[in-house]
Structure formats: C-alpha cells, structure tokens
Amino acid sequence: MRRSPRASVTTKPSHGGPVRQRATTIALAAIAATAVAAPVAQAKTTITMSGSTSVYPLITSLARSYVTSGPGKGKVGFVVQQGGSDTGITDVSRGRVTIGNASRAQQPSDPGGIVFNKIAYDAVCIITNASNPIGTLSQAQVESIFTGRTRSWSQVPGARATGSIELVSRTATSGTADAFREIFLGGQLSIAASAQVKSSNGLVKQTVEASKGAIGFVSLDFVDSDLRTVNYQGVGCTLRNAKSGQYKGVRPFSLVTRGKPTGASKAFIKWVQTSSAAKAVINQHWIPVR
Template identity: 80%
Template structure:
C-alpha cells in the first residue's frame, strides 16, 4: 500500500541578517512506503530554497504541494523550503546565491542586479481595504493618490466615509513588492506613500491592522482579503478575481519566480511545470490570474 504525499510545516528564522523577519519555513516532501516490504533508504532530496514576497508565498506553497502530489518524475526527490521578507529580499538573496528562487510580486526594475531572470507564473490584484465600520464606494486615482500621499488627512474630506477623525494610513516596508506595485499603479510611479503611514512587514499584518482600526486604510494582495474587510472600488470597478481576470480592474501586477541566470535542474522543472501544466493553472485560477 502506498502512502500519499504529505507536507510538513515548521518555523525558523529567515536567511540573512538581523533585519529580516521570522518567517514560516515550509518543507514539502513526498514519502512512499509499502506495508509488506522492508524499509528502503530514501534517495537524497534536492532542496529548492525560496525567499521573498509575502504575496507570492501562498501561491508557491500551493504549487509546491501540488507539484509533489502530481507524480512528476523525481517528485519524491525534491524538498521546498520557503522563507519570506519581501520581494527585494528575494531579489537580494537569489542574486547573492543564498536561495534558488526569489519570489517577487512586482515588475523588474532597472535598479535590480544584472543577470536575473524573471520567470512569470501569474498575475495578482492589489485591493485597497478599509475597516468594516467605514465602507467606501469608489475612489478615483486622484483620490487614492491624495489619501495615500497625505494631502487628504481627514475622513471628513472623503465623500461617503463613515469614520471620523484622521485617516490612518497602513503601508508596507521598503522591501515589499506590493508597496512598489502600489506606487506604480495607484500613485503613478512618481509619488510615495506619506511618511506618516504605519509600515508593516507583511500582507497579513496590514490585513489585521485595518481590520482592528476603525480609521485605517491600506492595501493587500487579493488573496488576503478576508471576511469583514471592505474593499474599495477603484475607478468604479470592484477588486474581485473576476474583474481582474477580465482586465476591467486595473490594479494588477505580476508574480515571478526569479533565478540567477536561466533556471536549471530541479528548479527549471518546477518553474516549467508552474508555467505550463494544467494542474498548476488550476491552482492559479483559485485566487490569482493565469499568465495565459
């Protein structure tokens, strides 16, 4: 009798220096055995290490689990270790050879180290969120820009707002690909979020802060929109998976698995599978937008 693949989850500090956050490390391994045969020593596993975007992490976790369970040749010889810390962290780690793959949730930039290959696997929507006690209708790009750059500072200045008092901006740290994509898409790439904003190191922390702060407004990956949070229509279009897939919702950015040079070995096989297999596309379709 053969056991099905299983995944184990542990935690440990992320790679690099002391400024990194502690992150979940996900070790995914397939184990095969028989009930009647004597145990056989397992072959050494190839470890694919990843670090980077907290937005990409849920997708690559599901893809890695599906990859192991798919029965691809050599599937039981691969182990995935995932750490987070932001897209810029992933880029730095992969460029310096610390990890096999950097998970990145923004477009490639001229300032990125040379020799990197951005292997696109999906697109993702960024949603603007408010506390459930302060639902808003729709915001134009100019209104979003005015709020997040600090020109509009009080909820009394925002049509339809139910909150009172000052606007509490919740943003992301400088290493965040979501923050970079937000600036590019919603702020026109020429402005930055106000220095008065509270900065958080992950989508989850932005989510929980907005959920527990009546006067807060922030932005997260669509996959982090949970029951109770209110998403704001952007330019009259709701931030939903359907609207993002149709192209109506414009707050969309790419997800990439970044390698130093062209991917090779087990990483190449995994990336090719993630980009082209029906099984991977089915995973992407649940909360994200397929590349094609």
C-alpha cells in the first residue's frame, strides 16, 4: 500500500462518534525537503477536516503540496482526522470541523445546509486473497455473494478457494460501503449481516490478505500485489479503465462545507479544483473532475 505523505502525526479521541484513527497535522511554514513540519500554532489559519479513510491519502497529498509549494505556503495549516464519510459530514454540519471529507455522493438523508464540492473520482475494487484469483464477476454474482445467497466458493466459477465465503465489509459511517451498495448492489440490497465489519480500507485489506476465503472491497489506492482484484462485468479495476469510463465501479470524492466555502477553505478548494499542481497529484491514483 502506498504510504501517506510525510507529516507529524498525533492520535487522540474523537469528539463524539467513533474514535479517530489518526489526526495528521500539516503546518504551513516553509518546509525544506528534509525538515519536520512546524506546529500548526505557527500558522495564521488552520483548516480542520474529518471523514473518509479513502479520501485521506489524496487530501493529505494535496494539503502537503498546497503548504509547501502552493498558495497556502506560510498562510494555512491542516489538521486531518479520519472516521468515515458520514462522520465527516456530521462533523462539518455541526461546525466541529471546517471541511468534511466524503467518498460518496450526497444523499437526501444528509443534513441540510451543506455543500458537496467535488474534487475527484475514485474506483472501488472488489478484492480477494492473493491465493484465490477470480476472473470476473457479473453484477448478479456480486449481489449473490455479498447478500449471502452464495455462501461457498464452490459455487463461484474460477475460484481456487474452498469452503465458506468470508465477507468483509465496512462500518455504517463508511462512504465506500455506501458507494459499494449503490454501484454493485443496485442501491436496494444490503450486505449480509454475517459480514465482518471493519472501520477502514486498511483493515479490510489486512483481513482479506490474511484469509484465503475472504472477499471485500477497497479504494483502488489501497490495492497492491498482496491482493487480487476481481474484474467486474469483464473489466479490470485499474486506473486506466476507470479513467476511460470502461470500469463502472467509480464514485466521487468531495470536500463538504457548511454552506458555500469561504475564506481559506474557498481558496483551498478552488486550488484543488482548478490548479495544474493539484491535477498532477490527483492523476497519480485518482480521476480528475473534468
């Protein structure tokens, strides 16, 4: 798995809801290539974020670029926490953070008065253990497996694993889980209650790596040679296929604000959406918004 950008890291409990996995502080003083980031207290403005574990690698890369060589240099600092898309959306709606990071589309049930500022698209990949490559799955097969109707690998054409299928899913606050249900389960079906529930992409990845009978789903950025990705409807989950539109398992990444963005948040979001520097970061592992 690709490592997140270098930054000073502290761990602290959440203000309500699930415990945050990490809080990353990215300071805005001029930073030499080998220097340690200065404390956020030295920055004039601090942008606080919480939310999606899928958006986390991208947003920390963008924030690092913004404060080291972009217009935020010496002016802005970032504190980025995780916790899931729904947590970020709730946090920003209640004024707990400046921006909520979301890896799903806006829903009617979301709090009123928030704005989804789209910054990129990301592919969601179905993954299996490295010892259990599967050629391709149709939507009907994916639905049957993840709803629990298909329970044995012997019922899945091409599978090398034997025995029971071990489903690995995400917590209720996960935008990746919401996107998976919308894209792969038609938005109407639910993942089987027997599935193991994990709080992050990284934990899903670790679980599938460790069990020959496991199957789950993660953001494309978390895929590496320790896993197998499953072709969906005959198309591989690759960045090239996602960018071309051939791979259909794609969802939006958004920076969610309380009302239209203003001040430092507005400047950062505009830079992310329009600058060539931000586009270069996004193009590495994600799909820019056209």
